Amino acid sequence: MQQDLVHKVKSNPKYHELVSKRASFSWFMAILMLVIYYGFILIIAYAPKFLAQPIGAGWTMTIGIPIGVGVIVAAFILTGVFIHRANTVFDELNNQIKEEVL
C-alpha cells in the first residue's frame, strides 16, 4: 500500500473511531467467551457436586447438562452478536472511510 494512502487513512478521524471501537468490542467478546468457558471448567474442577445436582425434585437430568449445552449455545450466540455489530456499525464506518479516501 502506498505511503500517502496510509497517511490519508490514518488522518481520517473515522479510522480511529473504527479501530478503537472494533478493538474494544473484539477483546470484550473474546474475554467474555474465555470467562464462560473457563468458568465452566473451573466449576467442574472445584465444584463438581454443583453440576451433579438434579434440576428439580424427582428429575434425573442435572443442572450440568443445560449449563454445558448452554456454553455451546453461548458460543454460537456470541458469534451472532459479533457479526451483527460488525455488519452494521463497523462495516458502515469502514465504507465511509473507503469512500472518503479512495
Add this chain to the structure above:
Amino acid sequence: MRLLPATLATPLSLLASSAFAQQAAAPAVQKSLNIPAIVMFLIFVAVTLGITYWAAQRTKTAKDFYAAGGGLSGLQNGFAIAGDYMSAASFLGIAGLVYTAGFDGLIYSVGWLVGWPLIMFMIAEQLKNLGKYTYADVVSYRLQRVPMRTLAATGSMVVVILYLIGQMVGAGKLIQTLFGLDYTYACVIVGFLMITYVMFGGMIATSWVQIIKACLLLGGATLIAILCLWHFGFSPEEMFKQATIVRGSAEAPNLAIMGPGTLVTKPLDAISLGMALMFGTAGLPHILMRFFTVPDAKQARRSVFYATGFIGYFYILTFIIGFSAIVFITKNPDFLGPDGKILNGSNMAAIHTSAFVGGDLMLGFISAVAFATILAVVSGLTLAGASAISHDLYANVFAHGRANEQQEVFVSKIATVCLGIVAVLLGIAFEHQNVAFLVGLTFAVAASTNFPILFMSIFWSKMTTRGALIGGAIGLITAVVLVIIGPTVWEEVLGYAKGSAPFPSKYPAIVSVTAAFVGIWLFSILDNSEQARQEHAAYEAQDVRCQTGIGAEGAASH
C-alpha cells in the same frame, strides 16, 4: 489424570481417528463385507469424482487452485469449515466418550467449540485482509520473506504430517472394521482418492467434498438423534432416566454418569488442554487456508458464524446419540463382544446405535458417511501441505517470487502426489503403533508455533523477524520435547514406569504457548538492528490494510 479408565486416557485422540488405533489388538475385528455401506460409499465416490472433473475444468489460475477463486459464499465456506473440522472421530469418539462416561463427554465437545468464536473475534477477517493463499502470506507481510516463509511452512508441514498419520491410521482401522476391507487397501484407497481430488480439482473440489460431507454428517447424525429420541417419546429426561437405570438398577440408578466424573481433576491440566484446543484450532493450516476462499472480510466472518453453529449443533447431536447408546447397547448382546464389552470398542457406540435404530441400511449409510468424513479431512490437510510446499517454499523461498503461476501450480500438484504417497506409507508403517499421542502433539505444535507468530504479526507492531523465528522455534521445540517426556509418550509409547515421566502432564500447551509468546516478545525487543526498525515502520501500512481491507485480495475477476 492417571486414575482415568483406559478409554479416557487419551482424550485428545478423539479429534483424529487415532483412537481406533488402540483397537489394533482387539480380537473381534469384523471381516465380513458390508454391502450397503460399500454401495453407498461408491455413490459418494462417483459424485465426488464427478465434482472433481467439473472443478478441474474451472481450475485455471493459482487462485482457483489454492483458494477456489475466492468465490465461495459465507454459507458454503461455513459448511466446508465444518466439514474440514468435524473428523470421523469427533463423531465416533465423542459419542463413545459419552457412552463410556456420560456427562464428561460434554466437556470435550465444549472445548472443541470455543476456539471458533475466538477465531472470529481475532483472526478471520484479519487473515482475509492480509493474506492470499496461506497464513504464511500474513506472517511474512512486513517481515523477512525467506526466513518467515520457511518458519511458517515448517510449522504447517509438521502439523499436516502429524495429523495425516493419525488420520490415515484411524481411517485404516475404521474402514477395516466397517467395510471388512484390508487395512493396507483402505490406506491406499484413501490416499488415491485424496490425491485425485486435490491434484485435479484443487480447492474447488476439496471444498465441495467437504461441503457434501458436512451435509451428510449433519443429516445422518440428525436422523439418528431423532430416531433415538423417538424411542424416548422425545423426552431427554426419559433418555437420561433409562440410561442411569441401565448402568445401575431400577432401585439404584447410576447417577454418576449425570455429573462431572474423572475427566477434569487437575485444574491446570484442564486449562492447558483448553489452550491447546482453542489456540491449536486457530493454528491449523488447513483451517486457516479456508478463509482465503471467500471474497471479503464480511464473508469470512459469516463463514465462522455458520461453522460455529454447525459444529455446536453437531456436538449436541453426538451427546444425544452417546446417551442413547448407553440405553441401547450396554446390555444388548447383539453389540457386545465375548468379553461382555462393547463390540470393537467404545468408538463404535454411534455406529452400533445407528444399526439399532435404523437397521442395516442406516448402518451402511453411517459407515459410508464416516468414510466420506475421513476423505474430506485428509484432502484439506493434503492441500494445505501442498500449498506450504509450492506457494511458500518453492515460489517464495527457492524461486524468490520469480516463479510464474503455472510453475507454482505444477509444483503444488507434484507435492500433492508426493504427500499422498508419504501419507499412505506412513499410515502403513504406523499400523501397529500407538499413535494416540500424535493428535495431542499436533494441537500443541499448532498452538505453540503457528498461532503465536500469526497472532503477534497481526497485533504487535514491534515483532521482528528475529523475535518471530526464535520464539516460534522455542514454541515448536518446547511442545515436542514436553510431549515426549510427558506421560503419553514416556509411559504409554516408550513403556517407562507409570509416574516416571519427567514432565507430569499430558497437556504441554500452558508451558509451550507461554514460552513461544515470551520468546517472541523478548527477542523482538532485544532486536536493535536496522532491519527491525524497518519492520516496525512497515506495521503502519499493514495495520491499515488489516483494519480496512483496502488493497486486500478480492474475488477472482473471471
